[in-house]
Amino acid sequence: MSVPNDPRNRRGGRVPRAVAVLAVVAALLLATGCRFGRERDEAGITFWTPHVTPDRIAQQEATARRFTERTGIEVTVVPMGAADQNQALVTGVASGDVPDVILLAPDQAATWSRQGLLDTGTAEQVVADLGRETFSARALDMVTLDGRLAAVPSDGWGQVLVYRTDLFEAAGLDPPESLDEVASAARRLRTDGRAGIVLGTRPGDPFSEQTLEALLLANGCRLVDRSGAIALAEPACVEGLRLYAEMAAASVRGDQDVETTRAAYLAGEAAMLFWGSHIFDELAGLAPDFPPTCPECRENPRFLAENSGVVTTLTGPDNDVGAQYGLTLNLGVPRGADAEAAGRFVRFLLGDGYVESLAVSPEGRVPLRTGTPESPGAFAEAWGRLPTGEDPRTRTPLAEVYGADTVAAIVSGAQGFRRWGYGTEDAVLAGALSAQNTLVADLGTLFATGDAHRYARGMATAAADVRADVG
Structure with missing residues (x-):
């Protein structure tokens, strides 16, 4: 997979030249007068994800299909590493054609938010609807700029x-x-x-x-x-x-x-x-x-x-x-996206589809939303039972290998990533x-x-x- 700062990624997966890229965005906005508008297919949305290996893509597409079955909203899953996301967003902003949801890192959230490219209102509303108290406070802080949420925390990994x-x-x-x-x-x-x-x-x-x-x-x-x-x-x-x-x-x-x-x-x-x-x-x-x-x-x-x-x-x-030390992944909605449909998809990915999303790579996707208002520890407990490993024949839950105490420590540590x-x-x-x-x-x-x-x-x-x- 190509996930920002994932230690399995030889190059570290960081976002090179992010600041320079966004400077180009600003210039394009001035030159084109872009209002982030676009004509779109009312029935579908686009989701950019840095989980790009074939098995990860297949799992994410299956989750997207469940969302479509429930809502009638088609989702196109686009695998795209973080560096490519930055370059593609430049092109999208210039043409007024942006994705609807992006799984992104905190530095991307900060840079894009500074340039006014993210819909902070949708992020704030999603967190309010799901219950702010159900999210890691530290993870929320990491993507809060000038008192506004740039994106909604999903999961992360720690050193x-x-x-x-x-x-x-x-x-x-x-x-x-x-x-x-x-x-x-x-x-x-x-x-x-x-x-x-x-x-x-x-x-x-x-x-x-x-x-x-x-x-x-x-x-x-x-x-x-x-x-x-x-x-x-x-x-x-x-x-x-x-x-x-x-x-x-x-x-x-x-x-x-x-x-x-x-x-x-x-x-x-x-x-x-x-x-x-x-x-x-x-x-x-x-x-x-x-x-x-x-x-x-x-x-x-x-x-x-x-x-x-x-x-x-x-x-x-x-x-x-x-x-x-920990790196979080967050669900961001660009300005000009189909905010209503995007918000529904983000709520699904952090609600009924959350455990399924974490299952894409449990050892590297520790939940930053540990449960619901009614069941505060539900997602954390379910995460510990998710099978991990690359071979479907031998995948085994982390709790079975390391014990409940170690799994609890991993989840607890993630709530305080810095x-x-x-x-x-x-x-x-x-x-x-x-x-x-x-x-x-x-x-x-x-x-x-x-x-x-x-x-x-x-x-x-x-x-x-x-x-x-x-x-």
Whole structure:
């Protein structure tokens, strides 16, 4: 699938050149006087989705057909990665032909909302109708700009720490809960044949950008302070970088990315892994393309699942509350869409069709609407029972593999996902930094020198330069 920031996507799936693209949109609007109007087929709507693999498309089309059977409204499902969505929206805005519903990331919501391309009224009405209290407050915040909802939260995935419970027990170590405990355990568990941890370290890589933000968020590092100044050189950021460098020193040697980190943990070559929640089916041997290959896995393909613990929210020396990095997907309605039909489809996707939608990829689609006003935990409970895995013959519910407590922790963690800048006036800056992998462009210097102060100052300068570019 091609989902924004999905760790399975080698390129990270971010939205490159989003700011430049939307600048073109603004110019087109001025040049054409476009009013976002279009003649449309009254019986049908169009849905853009970043879930683009054939099996995912088939599942989404089946859900759309159920909506059509109920309402008589035809839905055309258009698979389109996030970067292509941005380019296609430029063309659509210029011609007055826009889709009706888009499954989009928070940075897209921020950029498009700033340009006036999203129907905030429909988003607000859908959330009010479904019950604002049934949604993750943090997820709502991430797509709220100037007090208005740009889109409606659907689901998301978060960065998690996976650790070998058998190795921790053998070493007499308690489960890690903070960044300093992770760094200490990584040093302790590193041996000649096994790394203490494996995590993203490749300079200029999207996965490293995710890793850096996740670790710094956990220590309370802020992108921007309350006065609006870039805050990346503050002590919490410096300490977070220092601990990141410590972890990297105990990691598998060489630059590590999304594929090499996963391979190392699945091979039993690391005691800990920092990755996205998409890893859960692979740990359980449910993803044939990425099978566990550790020595113990030959006799028991579920060895890693049975001997791995999960930490969703990590704290830090400067942040005893902690944070979990997470990316959400949201349902947005462009201005000029068939708002009435689009609103009905969004309500369906978050209501009667919600569990079916989450089933497209449960390990990467954690619900951000946990239930209904009448049954607050219904969707969360149903999600835990959804079968996961790539092979229909072996798909198994996460709760059956990992237990109810772990599933509950995953859902609970998702309700508090955090990202720099999203939901504030700095959302476009945050999106641009992430799209360009700005903060990890020179990551190798941090690991080579261990000079966290210098690297933090460099990050702050780079962020200030990007801010000047995006305005």
